[in-house]
Amino acid sequence: MVARRIDRLLPLLALLLGGCQPDIPLPTSSVQKEDAPPVKAVEVPIPPRPHLFFVLERGEPTRKEIALTFDDGPHPEFTPMLLDRLKQLQVHATFFMVGEMVKESPQLAKRIVTEGHEAANHSYSHPNLTRLTPTEIRAEIVQGSEQIRKACGVDPLFFRPPGGNYDEKVMEALIKEGMPLGLWTHNTQDFSNPPAPQIEAGILHNAQNGMIVLLHSSIMPTYEILPDLVAKLRKQGYTFVTLSQMAQHSPELAERIERAKQLY
Numbered sequence: 507m508v509a510r511r512i513d514r515l516l517p518l519l520a521l522l523l524g525g526c527q528p529d530i531p532l533p534t535s536s537v538q539k540e541d542a543p544p545v546k547a548v549e550v551p552i553p554p555r556p557h558l559f560f561v562l563e564r565g566e567p568t569r570k571e572i573a574l575t576f577d578d579g580p581h582p583e584f585t586p587m588l589l590d591r592l593k594q595l596q597v598h599a600t601f602f603m604v605g606e607m608v609k610e611s612p613q614l615a616k617r618i619v620t621e622g623h624e625a626a627n628h629s630y631s632h633p634n635l636t637r638l639t640p641t642e643i644r645a646e647i648v649q650g651s652e653q654i655r656k657a658c659g660v661d662p663l664f665f666r667p668p669g670g671n672y673d674e675k676v677m678e679a680l681i682k683e684g685m686p687l688g689l690w691t692h693n694t695q696d697f698s699n700p701p702a703p704q705i706e707a708g709i710l711h712n713a714q715n716g717m718i719v720l721l722h723s724s725i726m727p728t729y730e731i732l733p734d735l736v737a738k739l740r741k742q743g744y745t746f747v748t749l750s751q752m753a754q755h756s757p758e759l760a761e762r763i764e765r766a767k768q769l770y
């Protein structure tokens with residue numbers, strides 16, 4: 507369904523990008539380096555991004571990399587447990603955080619980044635963006651990023667729309683903000699509380715190079731499956747990366763970056 511939506515939207519993107527091809531480039535400068543230390547001073551002005559755009563649904567198919575992504579939060583109750591577990595397992599993940607929740611738990615949001623995970627934007631108040639006006643959509647994106655920047659001292663790169671709901675207006679707003687749309691390869695549907703073995707079996711069954719797994723940060727069965735899941739995937743040769751690392755490791759995206767340099 508998402509792929510169909512993207513097909514429909516590609517002409518719009520080409521138009522917005524002044525006639526360049528639908529596979530749209532990513533600015534190198536806005537990709538967080540995988541081993542970059544957390545930015546210390548929140549006062550440091552963030553350089554403006556060029557207006558570029560792309561959708562990441564899957565990483566490089568030739569690399570045995572998997573990105574675990576956790577939506578919503580940070581939750582005062584669940585996130586510390588999840589972070590402890592990820593630290594034990596030595597896995598770095600990507601957290602799509604909600605601005606309002608970051609505002610309530612800024613220390614927790616900061617801990618996510620200090621422990622090497624990637625902070626990503628999941629809007630300010632988690633609405634269905636397709637029901638909002640362009641001005642409201644922009645405010646949700648900008649304020650979501652703003653809260654993360656204030657709490658964590660980093661500028662989030664990826665945006666994931668709440669409920670996966672997006673349309674032309676949302677994409678246009680993201681282009682203006684220079685934020686790529688971070689989607690997923692496998693939706694575990696863990697929010698509907700399936701039993702833990704079902705979530706794990708779904709991921710293992712769909713395991714593939716470059717898989718982006720959509721999980722939620724406050725679901726107990728998701729938390730429970732992690733040790734076994736990670737062990738099994740590692741046994742199959744997979745390593746765990748953040749979305750920015752995944753994007754950096756893709757020759758296709760590297761090519762887009764090169765083209766972006768020529769365009770801007």
Ligand SMILES: [Zn+2]
Pocket residue numbers: 577578628632668669
């Ligand atoms: Zn969500």
